[in-house]
Amino acid sequence: MTTPARLTADQLRGLFLFEHLDGEQLEWVAANGDVVDFPAGSAVSVEGEPAECFFVLLEGTMTMGRLVGGAEVETVRTSHRGVYSGAVQFYFEDRMEPRYPATVRAVTDCRFFTLPAGPFAAVFRQWYPMAVHLLEGMFIGQRNATELVGQRERLLALGKLTAGLTHELNNPAAAAARATDALRDRFAGMRHTLALLSEGTVDGATLRSLTGLQEEFVAGIAGSRELSALERSDLEDGLGDWLDDHGISAPWELAGVFVAAGLGAGDLDRVADAVEPTFLEPALRWLAYTVETETLLLEVADSTRRISGLVDAAKQYSQMDRTPHQPTDLHVGLDATLVMLGGKIGPGITVVKEYDRRLPEIPAYAGELNQVWTNLVVNALDAMAGEGILTLRTARDGERALVEIADTGPGIPAELQPRVFEPFFTTKPVGQGTGLGLDVSWRIVVKRHGGDLRVTSVPGDTRFEVRLPLTEPAGAPA
Helix, strand or coil, X not given: CCCCCCCCHHHHHCCCCCCCCCHHHHHHHHHHCEEEEECCCCEEECCCXXXXXXXXXXXXXXXXXXXXXXXXXXXXXXXCCCCEEECCCHHHCCCCCCECCCEEEECCCEEEEEEEHHHHHHHHXXXXXXXXXXXXXXXHHHHHHHHHHHHHHHHHHHHHHHHHHHHHHHHHHHHHHXXXXXXXXXXXXXXXXXXXXXXXXXXXXXXXXXXHHHHHHHHHHCCCCCCCHHHHHHHHHHHHHHHHHCCCCCHHHHHHHXXXXXXXXXXXXXXXXXXXXXXXXXXXXXXXXXXXXXXXHHHHHHXXXXXXXXXXXXXXXXXXXXXXXXXXXXXXXXXXXXXXXXXHCCCCEEXXXXXXXXXXXXXXXHHHHHHHHHHHHHHHHHHHCCCEEEEEEEEEECCEEEEEEEECCCCCCCCCHHHCCCCCXXXXXXXXXXXXXXXXXXXXXXXXXXXXXXXXXXXXXXXXEEEEECCCXXXXXX
């Protein structure tokens, strides 16, 4: 790298960046700047390193790139004389530690005019105090606003997820509590009925027959099929007639219990054949308590399994006790997100899953991807306003995994689609959206994972497509 002679004030005036400076200002820039040559392929500045110089291109072709998922992605290629790069926020030196926002490389042999960031910042603040205040207000203010609104957005999202999870947990917990209270009554009734049986003269063979029928009836409960309301009503009427014909008091009480357990008139005939007519009602009531107790126990077991499943889904969603970057099954995260948002998915929403189960695990920050799924699913649900079809689809797209979240809402107007990933831009009414959800999603997918996020939309068919690398980009963190 060589350092030719400096530019004169007249030469600087030919650059659009300096053309309106007065003579004294031009003299300062000429005296403090250097002309530096960079050979083809060399780095002019490196992203993340301390920003020490402000660069103005004089000759050659340069590129500007950003690190995305461990790989450098070119964002600009230009040979336009006078374009600038490097310490472009030099005037914020006293507010934050300046670092190069991008990597600049020389494609061909390049010549740059360079200014030291520190001295240039000091004189710039003297020349343009009002401009510096305006720039600081715009940049620092927007950054602070983004952080505050982002925090608020995360809190709102957490509140929605918490409300949905507690709603989902409340249903099985309440069912288990109801079943437990009912069990207490059934056990008391069973003891009372057993006492009635023991008061009569019941021989051992009859008791053995009853206990055998009891075990047989209980064993069949788990395999009984689900009945429609009409089927249940018809069966209960038929069984009620049988009980009434055999002189059983309040037959409707027993009919519902036996039908729910999958028992019919043929099963009750076997009970009638096993006992004397005078002992038929105590025997039936004892068996009814037995099968109802088993039914309630199954309900408790099902409720506790649902609670465990919801807790497991919450752990999957939050990635609790897991390393941030890991091989990730996308389907697990999508399913966990649906569980967490279960309270928001109303009865008018049909959820369709079209998963390609052959899709391999991908290297990813699973917890951050769950934020993406949450943002996209919530947007889809809001768009459909309680009625429509939510489709989650996965597939392989070359060397990338494709996740598509689609809804049947009214769609996004074509003129607004290019702006949906801009920060603070929202199509929702004032007060109903911050405009950061899709921006955050874009940053997670594109910047954190080296993927791609795009949208296609027509009325009745809006699709957000997320593409993620199947393998770790070279140089990415393990």
